[in-house]
Amino acid sequence: MKTVITSNVTKAVEILRNGGLVAFPTETVYGLGADATNVSAVRKIFHAKERPYDHPLIVHIAGIEQLGDWAQDVSSEAMKLAQVFWPGPLTMILKKQLHVLDIVTGWQDTIGLRVPRHPVARSLLHEFGSGIAAPSANKFTHISPTTAISVYEELDDEVDLILDGGDCAIGLESTIIDMTSTVPTILRPGVITPAEIEDVLGITIRSSRQDKPLVRAPGMHHLHYAPKTKVVLVETKNIANSVKKLATQELPAVVVTWSDVVLDADVSQVKMPNDAAAYAKRIYQTLRSLDAQNYQVMLVEHVPDGLAWDAIRDRLSKASQ
Ligand code: TXA
Numbered sequence: 001m002k003t004v005i006t007s008n009v010t011k012a013v014e015i016l017r018n019g020g021l022v023a024f025p026t027e028t029v030y031g032l033g034a035d036a037t038n039v040s041a042v043r044k045i046f047h048a049k050e051r052p053y054d055h056p057l058i059v060h061i062a063g064i065e066q067l068g069d070w071a072q073d074v075s076s077e078a079m080k081l082a083q084v085f086w087p088g089p090l091t092m093i094l095k096k097q098l099h100v101l102d103i104v105t106g107w108q109d110t111i112g113l114r115v116p117r118h119p120v121a122r123s124l125l126h127e128f129g130s131g132i133a134a135p136s137a138n139k140f141t142h143i144s145p146t147t148a149i150s151v152y153e154e155l156d157d158e159v160d161l162i163l164d165g166g167d168c169a170i171g172l173e174s175t176i177i178d179m180t181s182t183v184p185t186i187l188r189p190g191v192i193t194p195a196e197i198e199d200v201l202g203i204t205i206r207s208s209r210q211d212k213p214l215v216r217a218p219g220m221h222h223l224h225y226a227p228k229t230k231v232v233l234v235e236t237k238n239i240a241n242s243v244k245k246l247a248t249q250e251l252p253a254v255v256v257t258w259s260d261v262v263l264d265a266d267v268s269q270v271k272m273p274n275d276a277a278a279y280a281k282r283i284y285q286t287l288r289s290l291d292a293q294n295y296q297v298m299l300v301e302h303v304p305d306g307l308a309w310d311a312i313r314d315r316l317s318k319a320s321q
Pocket residue numbers: 026028029030031032055056057058091093105108110111112114134135136137172173174175176187216217218219220
């Protein structure tokens with residue numbers, strides 16, 4: 001099987017209808033999609049990603065009008081969030097409709113639903129007309145791809161077609177909120193913050209910051225969002241010392257910073273933006289390209305405390321475990 005990289009949406013729809021795999025761009029990261037109603041097609045996703053079957057998939061739909069096809073007993077709060085944040089980087093966990101395949105939901109009675117806003121994803125979903133089950137298009141526990149080429153490098157020829165939609169604008173996976181719990185609960189932080197959701201709902205929600213451990217926390221596998229090279233998080237004030245230590249051990253290292261900390265000229269350093277959105281957009285691509293070089297360690301500067309950095313802090317801390 002040979003992967004085709006193209007912008008031909010009609011061809012992608014044909015492949016989905018025939019039970020094949022299509023990687024497609026979303027505003028967050030690239031997804032690895034299959035017809036959510038076709039068991040053997042969905043099984044191919046797990047095979048390509050080498051992902052355990054108990055990790056459920058998000059079903060992507062074209063719009064709020066398809067919500068009832070996949071979820072039942074949708075609360076007025078969930079409807080409000082859909083109206084405000086869709087299309088966009090919000091995934092809601094809802095009670096599933098009976099027909100939804102067990103392989104999609106990991107044998108749970110809930111389903112993760114999202115309407116992406118990337119124009120290529122939107123036209124794919126409109127033309128396909130039904131739900132597309134899609135996790136991020138990377139091998140299990142690796143970094144999510146944010147370009148078409150990274151998808152190809154991750155999955156080789158295990159995907160029939162990759163829709164090229166350029167670089168993902170956000171660069172980190174969607175915010176996941178469980179709307180089936182008594183109090184809505186954030187299961188995975190993303191660019192849509194708890195404060196924005198609380199503003200819309202007018203109630204206090206729960207987020208992983210306040211409440212640990214979480215029950216069905218996605219991405220809670222001990223290693224996730226991780227490059228192969230060891231990642232060590234370092235506070236700004238300790239960077240210079242850590243670099244010195246590594247130098248005495250003669251370990252080839254690279255330092256990823258965002259502040260204006262100045263290091264010796266002979267240390268490899270990658271300077272990231274000091275703005276959270278710009279940092280998020282670049283971080284996976286940066287880790288991916290550093291991973292392809294021969295470093296033994298990546299020292300990554302702790303990111304700032306602010307809410308806007310929550311999703312980034314979450315992914316970096318998982319990458320470093
Ligand atoms: O931005 C995103 O969300 C991307 C794009 C492609 O949409 N998708 C993505 O999918 O990140 P994935 O599979 O890599 O991460 C989705 C997470 C998984 O950790 C999974 O466990 C969780 O969502 N999830 C899916 N359905 C769930 C459910 N019914 N209950 C609890 N967690 C669920």
